[in-house]
Amino acid sequence: MKLTTKLLGLTALVGATQAQAVEMEVMHWWTSGGEAAAVAKFAEALNNNTEHTWVDGAIAGGGDVARPVMVSRIIGGDPPAAFQFNHGRQAEELIEAGLLLDLTDVAEAEGWEDIVNPPSLLDACTVDGRVYCAPVNIHSWQWLWLSNDAYEQAGVEVPTNWEEFVAAAPALREAGITPLAMGGQSWQQSGAFGVMAIALAGEEAWLAVNQDKDAEVARGEDYTRVFQAFADARDLADGLDVQDWNQATNAVIEGTAGGQIMGDWAQGEFAVAGMTAGEDYTCLPGLGNTAVLSTGGDAFYFPVTGDPEIEAAQKELAALLLSPEVQVAFNSAKGSLPIRGDVDLTTVNDCTTRGLELLAGDNVLPDGNLLLTQDTITQTNDLMTEFFNSDMSVEDVQEQYAQIIENAN
Amino acid sequence: MAIAEDAGARAAPREQTVRRPNRLLRNLWPKFALLPMIATAVVVFLGGTLWTVVYSFTSSGLLPRRNWVGLDQYDRLWSTTKWIVSIQNLALYGVFSLVFTLVIGFTLAALLDRKVRGEDVFRTIFLYPFALSFIVTGLVWQWILNPDFGIQGVVREWGWESFTFNPLNDPDIVMFGLLIAGLWQGTGLIMCIMLAGLRGIDDDIWKATRVDGIPTWKTYVQVIIPMMRPVFVTAVVLIASGIIKLYDLVVAQTSGGPGISSEVPAKYVMVSMFGAQNLGQGFAASTMMLLSVVIILIPWAYLEFGGRRRV
Incomplete structure (x- = not known):
């Protein structure tokens, strides 16, 4: 219920009018068994906690195949409501061109600065002091x-x-x-x-x-x-x-x-x-x-649409992705580490523990x-x-x- | 067009004294109807092409920018192994695809034209693959050529344990794996065009050759094929444009692998522009593709279409 209250507060903050139900197309390249199970947690959270609906825009074939599709949709003026990227320099130019939504107010309201750990993940989302993406997990290659x-x-x-x-x-x-x-x-x-x-x-x-x-x-x-x-x-x-x-x-x-x-x-x-x-x-x-x-990972970016209703829904989704319940559900299914240090994963196993230890030890x-x-x-x-x-x-x-x-x- | 010009030339001396007709204003309505297409051609094709060429001299990344870097992109392009491999692959695929599609397409058409029973069925079967996109074709053949589940696996199950047919994972012959799929998909259409050409041959010609006692194969080679020249030209243009565009088949079937051994220029362009977020490099590569097409196509088209009218 804490989440609902938070969301209500957020809605009041960002939307002058009552939030309208929006169909949100979310593009990502999570198609393998574990990945699909994980992304379903996001969809569930959005459908259950808000009046918006999650429209799944999965693109098979991995990031190298999906990224061009996403970029051409955004540049072509038909952007999805949200899309997944690996945060880092991939979205650099899209941000510079002003195509992505500034999430700084959400980040401040939700206190992302305090909860995101390691902080480098939020830095990767930040350009000139403004936050442009919502990090959702930590992935490590090693x-x-x-x-x-x-x-x-x-x-x-x-x-x-x-x-x-x-x-x-x-x-x-x-x-x-x-x-x-x-x-x-x-x-x-x-x-x-x-x-x-x-x-x-x-x-x-x-x-x-x-x-x-x-x-x-x-x-x-x-x-x-x-x-x-x-x-x-x-x-x-x-x-x-x-x-x-x-x-x-x-x-x-x-x-x-x-x-x-x-x-x-x-x-x-x-x-x-x-x-x-x-x-x-x-x-x-x-x-x-x-x-x-x-510590790489995935993050969600939200294209600028110019439609205040969609914008409000985008910001709601951004806040939702980082909320503790969703973080636990998603990362447990995906096998990745949560981006906030203050939650406990439900299915901690031998490998996750080792990962968390390395993270805590700043390795x-x-x-x-x-x-x-x-x-x-x-x-x-x-x-x-x-x-x-x-x-x-x-x-x-x-x-x-x-x-x-x-x-x- | 030629008739209209002749008429104009004949009419000219008489009208000199009256008023010189404005050639632009003649046939005004058809020209008006053509305007949208002309605008599309000029703006989209010509404009887009020029824009691409201009921006290939910049260091554009994800978005086009006007930071001029001269020929840097071309320098990098021609020192990239992947690009060189792409060109070689396209040449290999192009030559084999052109020859085999024409030969197989014509042979199938000639066989069907021998008034075989069940021609409709065969025609449908041969043309059917063409109804599938290159993506589907690529995936189908990826499975057929898969060493564990495809041809190799089946033959080995029959008891021939040492049978090896694994083109998609062998860098040396992977292009032939693509070629098989390309031919399977493309020959049906060429067959249909050839068949239409064959049906256009007057029956009297066949009767005449039969009277003269010329063998059937000789009739095909020496009489029918020369008569079908326009059909072959159409077929060659279709096949050639398909070769240059080769992209989706590669993406679906091998994604350029193993390693970079089945990369093609169109894929290089796409990956540079969108995957590597380096538009400049992609533009340079596509300009080179355009240039090669222009060098081959313009003289040929001039001879084929332009030259004859003047004679």
Whole structure:
């Protein structure tokens, strides 16, 4: 009931007239089992707590497919009521062009500044002191998911770091199991590279490359080690032909693959399959080498429509997304971490606990999305996927990577 | 048009003394009716093209901006491996697609034209894939060529364990996986056009060749095909425009993979413009696409359509 009161207060604050029922089309790319279950919590919350209706605008195929559709709808003058982006530099230009709704009054009324943790998430939504997006979850890439069953079949211990993982690979091969599950889409291969860079080159080198765009570090020894490990991963992943990340996760769930480097959203799939962390699967934050999490995530942005009724509904939705009940329901289903430090998740398991501990201990790094432009990310994706699917040498890929970093802004 | 011009030329000396007719005002109503189309062509096609070319010299990101950077975008374009691979792929796909679509389309049409029983059924079957979009085609063939569930899986289940047919996951032959799907979708239409052309051939020609004792295949190659020249021109234009536009099939079937081995220029443009939020780069790539079309198409169209009228 606390929520309803809050919402009533908010409605009074933003809308001079009584709020009208609005059909809100919300675009997102959450289509896998765990993701769909999570987004349904948002829809439920909106339909039950307000008179507005949630019109689901899911776009299959991941962010690379969905973002262009969203951007062209917004630029084309037919914007949805709300849309999901990874917060960071993706929406930079849309905000500069004044296409997105300023949520500062909602943020102030709801005290987002005090509740959003880590604060870098709200910073990522803020441009020139104004808040433009509602962060909904924290995602971190730095996880290696291992199938306990697969290692049992092969008769080896479940690895505790990357070196052991590589060492255990031959035993898995003998048992007919592909050691590493990797989807064919470029963002997955590039993402895995990013994880390995933090885990094997260390925080400092990673920040030097991604934050300061220091190409000399990218040419250096630390990164040579990363690229060599990435070449190992290329061999380990040979033999499994899947495209989507959840198909690769499924291979780990079924025990036909040993492990997968994937963000914590993979946990939603394990949950849907009814598996227990620690018993059926093991997670290694930072590949077990460097336990640091990057704190990216998803956020909702609200395009400017010029219609006061829709605007009021948009602001209501923004407040609702960050409310404690919705945060718990959504993040429990999705396997991500809530953006507020003052709520308890209902289904805390082994892996979530480790994530929360790292978060509380401030073992966090900004996400690549916050540091690099979409252009640089696309170039990196192309390079990594080219490397991963050819016999390109480590020297070549490292030099080309350094050049991308050199030209990045 | 030609007749009208002749008439004008003949009438000219007589009217010189009276009043020179304004050619723009002749046939006023048809021209008036054409105005919307002319406006569309000028504003949308020509205007849009010019705008794109102009902005390809800027560093536009997500939104167009006028920060001039000269040829920087083109420099980057031609030093990008993905673009080079895209061009090579399109050339490979283009040559094979053009040859196979024409050959298969004509062969099917010729066979149907032999007055086979159940022609309607066959025609429907062959044309049916064309009713599907490239997206559906791509997804269907993604499954058919899937190593676990598709052809390879089925043949292996039959007992041929070492059978390997996995084009979509092999960088060297992935373009042929796309080609198969493209041909499956596109040949039906070309077959129909060819069939219409064949039906337009006078029966007397067939009778004459039969009287002369010319073998059927020779009649096709030496008499019928040369007579069907306009039909082939139409078919080539349709196929060529389909090749240049190749995008959705790739997105649905391989999304450019494995790695970057099935990237095509149109996809490069789309990804640069919207995925990478780098309009300038996308514009530069699309300008290069336009340029290549212009270089090939204009001289050919001039010879095909423009030259003959003058003769």
